[in-house]
Amino acid sequence: MDLDAVLKLASDLLHASERYVSPVPPEVLMTMAHGGRDDWQQSAELRAGLYQGLDLLETLRFIERMAGYNVLLTDRGRRALAQQAGQRVDFEGAAASEWIEMQELNAAMSRGLWADHTTFNRLTVENWRQFAAIDIEFHARLTVLTGVNAAGKTTLLNLLAPHFSWNSQFVASRRGVEESTNPTHVGHLTYSNGVRAAVTQDPLWAEGVQQASVTVIGRQDVAGIFISSHRTVSGYQPLQHMPVRFSEAEALLQEFAAEVQTRYNGGMSNFPPLYRMKEGLVSAATYGYGNKAVVASEEARVVWEGFQEVLARLLPADLEFENLLVTDGELLVCTSRGRFPLEAASGGLSAMLELSWQIYLRSRRVEAFTVCIDEPENHLHPELQRSIVPALLEAFPNVRFILATHSPFVVTAVADAAVYALERGSDGTVSSRRLQSVNSAASTDETLTNVLGLSSPMALWVENGIREAVADLPPDPTVDDLRRVQARLSEIGLSSQFPAAIDAIADRSNR
Structure with a gap:
């Protein structure tokens, strides 16, 4: 839908809001703006245009959200309607121009590969937990969140995590009686299809500290994966059985992710994530080529060979990786200097293997998707911290990465990225600041002081x-x-x- 059509829909929504003296769900306004018909929900283009129009009205403060979801016409909105005397509203001024420019940029980004794939455009958080004002515009390839401990980097990533079936845990304590009955407004999440979803925290029913649920009202389907900061430690465990058939890549990913989620939640299972990875790769090697008695699986062959191609691009050059090899039921990593079992890999190498395994498996099903990684530098030597992000971007050219990090090497990994610093103000609250000129050629000391806020890089x-x-x-x-x-x-x-x-x-x- 072209921008002029979106502006007309915004005008229709504003006129529709004049009918109501109490807050109503935004879908009610959309139905009224569409002549009282609710068939707008059947058209993806019209639905996206209406949500974009609603976003413009909220940006200009012509309408406001009540209790995080329902909307109500503001005095500013009434004045805008009065000036037009029942005609189409003309949206003028700096705020409207900035909004229009951003929509044009988002439209340009969504063309081509991402045209058929929904992803995140923007996340805003207002006056929730430690946050005063957070405004994140996601970059087409790489968005980096950085800041001191407890600034809220992981919390912001966790707001996106439910899109990827990752059950994040929020803990809160009730501050007032109203929080026991009403949802708490958190912010908004805008998608590439134009939908602007409200983010709310569910009511806190009891006194004291408790688990708090966060809901994205109107959440859209976004393909991707979430990788937490908790890297697993896996000891050696021989394969106990060989699957009777090769599982599809999606099933392999679900098995691996289930083991990671179990450990993240404090549970245990008989098989660590690295075991599931070894099981999948040995199965791929076994069924990928077949023999006189076994019909070869094309999917198994593609996974076996494709993953090794990814490793060749992703693993550090000084490792001199050559290939993977299965012998006597064991998976060996072969380099120019020798071979070693998968479980004998260093902590940093294991982290890179598990990271690349998850992203590669997702790429087998979805052409373009989003990957959120909390602290990708964990377990990595500084040299690997310096190279991990460029290597990921090269190995997975159709993936958008959203990272939270403390590492100056990750912050300055590439020149073309959106880097946001989460900074604590004098009142203790945290706001976001986009760094307009992150110098990828800056020294580690400069990044530690200028970006990460360290008073001095010296011991x-x-x-x-x-x-x-x-x-x-x-x-x-x-x-x-x-x-x-x-x-x-x-x-x-x-x-x-x-x-x-x-x-x-x-x-x-x-x-």
């Missing part, structure tokens, strides 16, 4: 040593004074930190 003992070395300097130190500082630093093994000491002296002089 505390180094910082204290420099502070003590310059403590007795006069306000205007002489050359001899600076030489004494240099000598003190040399005595405690910090001669290389003399430039940092000069910076500390300059900072002190500027106060």
Whole structure:
């Protein structure tokens, strides 16, 4: 639907809202705007256009959400209607222009591969938990959320997790009696098909700390997977049996994800996730080529060979990965320097294997999809942290990644990305800030201080040593004074930190 048609629908919705003096579900307005007929729900294009029109009205504050879902005409909206005297409303001003520009950008992004695949466009959160104002516009390939501990990176990812059958846990305590009967407004989630869904927290029925459920009202189907920050530790376990047939990739993914979810929720099972991965790959190798008595499975062959192609692009170059090999029921990782069992892989390598296995299996069923990863740097050496994101983007060109991270290497992984810093204000609440010019060529120290908010990238003992070395300097130190500082630093093994000491002296002089 073209933008002018969307603007007309927004005008029709605004006129329809004038009929009601109390809040009504947005679907009621849509039916009235469509001449009282509810068949708009049968047309994906019309439905998306109506939701876009509703989004514009909320952006301009012509209508407002009540209790997180129902909508009501505002005084601002009444004034806009009065100025038009029953005619089509013209949406003007900076806010309307910005909204129109964003819709044009979203439309451009949705063309081509993503035209037939629904994904996330925008997430807003207002005055919920520690958040004051969160506004995330998702990038076409890579969105990165960063910030200090307890800023809320994982919480924001968890708002998206239910789309991928991942049961996230929210814990809350009731702050007032109204929270026991009414949903708490959280924010809105806008999809690429134009639907703007309200996000609410369900009522808290009891006093004290309890599990809180969050609902996305009008949630759309979004293909993808959610990978939590909890990486599994799997010991060696021989295969106990061979499946009588090769399972489809979707079934393999569900088996793997079920084991991960069980452990995430504190449970245990007889088979760790890595066992399920080994079972699936050994089965693929066994049934992929067949023999005189077994008919080959094309799907098994594609999974066996395709996953190895992904590993060749994703695993670090210095590993010199060659192929996977099955011998005596064991899965071996073969490199130019030798072979080792899957379970003997390092923690970092195991994390990359499990990560790539899940994404690859999803790619067998869906052409384009979204992957949310909480702390992809977990268990990875800094060199792997530096390369993991570019490698994922190369190995899976049709995937959009949404990451939460503490790593400066992940933050600066690629130049073309949307990076948001979650920052705590003076009142303790957290807001988002999009970093307009994240320098992918910046040093780790620069990223730690400028993006992640670290006061200094130096170790505390180094910082204290420099502070003590310059403590007795006069306000205007002489050359001899600076030489004494240099000598003190040399005595405690910090001669290389003399430039940092000069910076500390300059900072002190500027106060």
